[in-house]
Amino acid sequence: MSYEADIREPLIIGKKSLHDISEDIARPIETNPNKWWWALFGTSVLAMLWGFGCIFYTIGTGVGVWGLNNTIGWAWDITNFVWWVGIGHAGTLISAVLLLFRQKWRLSINRSAEAMTIFAVVQAGLFPLIHMGRIWVGYWVFPLPNQYGPLWVNFNSPLLWDVFAISTYFSVSLVFWYMGLIPDFALIRDRAIKPVMKKVYTILSFGWSGTAKHWQRHEVMSLVLAGLCTPLVLSVHTIVSMDFATSVIPGWHTTIFPPYFVAGAIFSGFAMVQTLLLVMRKVVNMESYITLQHIEMMNIIIMVTGSIVGIAYITELFMAWYSGVEYEQYAFLNRATGPYWWSYWAMMTCNVISPQLMWIKSLRRNIVFTFILSIFVNIGMWFERFVIIVTSLHRDYLPSSWSMFSPTFVDIGIYIGTIGFFMVLFLLYSRTFPVIAQAELKTILKSSSDTYKKEKK
Amino acid sequence: MSQEKIIYALYDDDHNILEAVKKIRNAGHQIHDVYSPFPIHGLDHALGLKYSRLAICSFLYGLMGFICALLLMWYIMIYDWPMDIGGKPSFSLNENLPSFIPVTFEMTVFFAAHLMVITFLVRCGLYPGSDSKSPDPRTTDDKFLMEIHTKDDDKKLKKIKDLIKKTGAIEINEKNN
Secondary structure (H helix, E strand, O other), X not given: OOOOOOOOOOOEOOOOOHHHHHHHHHHHHHOOOOHHHHHHXXXXXXXXXXXXXXXXHHHHHOHHHXXXXXXXXXXXXXXXXXXXXXXXXHHHHXXXXXXXXXXXXXXXXXXXXXXXXXXHHHHHHHHHHHHOOOXXXXXXHOOOOXXXXXXXXXXXXXXXXXXXXXXXXXXXHHHHHHHHHHHHHHHHHHHOOOHHHHHHHHHHOOOOOOEXXXXXXXXXXXXXXXXXXXXXHHHHHHHHHHHHHOOOOOOOOOOOHHHHHHHHHXXXXXXXXXXXXXXXXXXOOOOOOXXXXXXXXXHHHHHHHHHHHHHHHHHHHHHHHHHOOHHHHHHHHHHHHOOOHHHHHHHHXXXXXHHHHHHOHHHHOOHHHHHHHHHHHHHHHHHHHHHHHHHHHHOOOOHHHOOOOOOOXXXXXXXXXXXXXXXXXXXXXXXXXXXXXXXXXXXXHHHHEHHHHHHHO | OOOOEEEEEEEOOHHHHHHHHHHHHHOOOOOOEEEXXXXXXOHHHHOOOXXXXXXXXXXXXXXXXXXXXXXXXXXXXXXXXXXXXXXXXXXXXHHXXXXXXXXXXXXXXXXXXXXXXXXXXXXXXXXXXXXXXXXXXXXXXXXXXXXXXXXXXXXXXXXXXXXHHHOOOOEEEEEEO
């Protein structure tokens, strides 16, 4: 039995028994959603359909319907791609890294964070696909034997590394998530009364019965998967950053990119977890499990990673000056004072200044403030990618090629569409999947719950 | 030889069942299985289960992925169609190795993770649509079940049941196998 010091705050509050946990977690699945859920779901579906329409228009007509030009060949599409991949970092970080560090507070948030990860990576994956222009030859990114020479893929290219990194990350996260879900689906299966529900959850639970040997194997597997996912999650954004860092564009060609991108990804991922969970805990009544303590812990991570990102921005500026390279110096001066100054300062305010407020404990534990801050961070991190991508490109080497980017309705539509698609997936998830890893959570009931801590005293 | 009987002992506390498993095994009885809603720390040891070799499998699968990745890239980039990309020709695996590291890593993880999960599912006999093998649906909620198979006569059976009762079981059922 694991021991926890009395002075630690309980991770499960209220008088909860094992059965109460089952009840609380099964309730959103067994009851019908209210009208707010339907309203949000309906709005998200509309946004998603609008986005799909824009995607079909792009594929049917060509990438020319976007606001791109010869100078700015990458803009919102890659900005959105990196933004979504970044968001998709918190889930695996929570479930893998925090598992290795034996952080028990991960237990009530890991399921939803991982769900968010998977849904975010789905959105991210869309962008490179549609940016290909000819999506029907999308399979060319894989090293398949062919009759064109043979024309193989180029393993020296970071863009190809990205294909491998994103597909490995997506599939491994999905499997990690699903293996954790099996015991929880089994709970829903065993409680189900309606025959259709019983059938569905029987299929989903893979016939899990919780024998001692199965649990033993399950624990070994979870630990090894966590060990594998930890370097994996760091590798993904490292490789994404190499898409930029290995090119010779001033503002991209920097060695600080990998750690800076990874920190930024964790930063934005946790912010998105906060945005979603602060709403979800209220809507599906999980306040006993996702407590202020959990929120504070996540805020501390946001603060730390936000500070790392801040240092990285300043280091970039310093290196631009110290390198003595005129192009590099101009690129950074232009970021802060050029035509896109507003996006640079939006980024600086949201990502560097705002997380520093988290040093104040009362703000860290304030739900409304946390929610607003998480939105700020989401916006800031979007601007970070926009700044890196568009402002580095828009001043080409030749002043005659200088240009500006303005998004068309298609750019905006696809972006809004992915947010809608993401919300659709998450809303469906929150009503059909156990939103908290209840089997794992039950293991800490005796050591970290309110009930047992009081009993001990 | 009398007919084999199955005894189901239901507990409502993970600590109780862990102690019960130890006591019953010390008394010389074999425990067929234990069903629990969550992993109980130390239960595998108390039941005398062997260590799981999944981690070793995973390592071997990872090694496989590592070798596959290097072979694939060597074949494509060095052997089959070497190309001069950006003034950096592909002469040998050795020289190209730095740019092969990311994909090699990803494929190592890919193989290690997926093949381990498949091994886990196969070894546990889990697949979509399979029915639960648990005799009592409450074991996924808050109850813990111990299953004992025995061929003992009624007198000995009573002794086992008394022992189970003493360990704090809340329900004891038996059925013929």
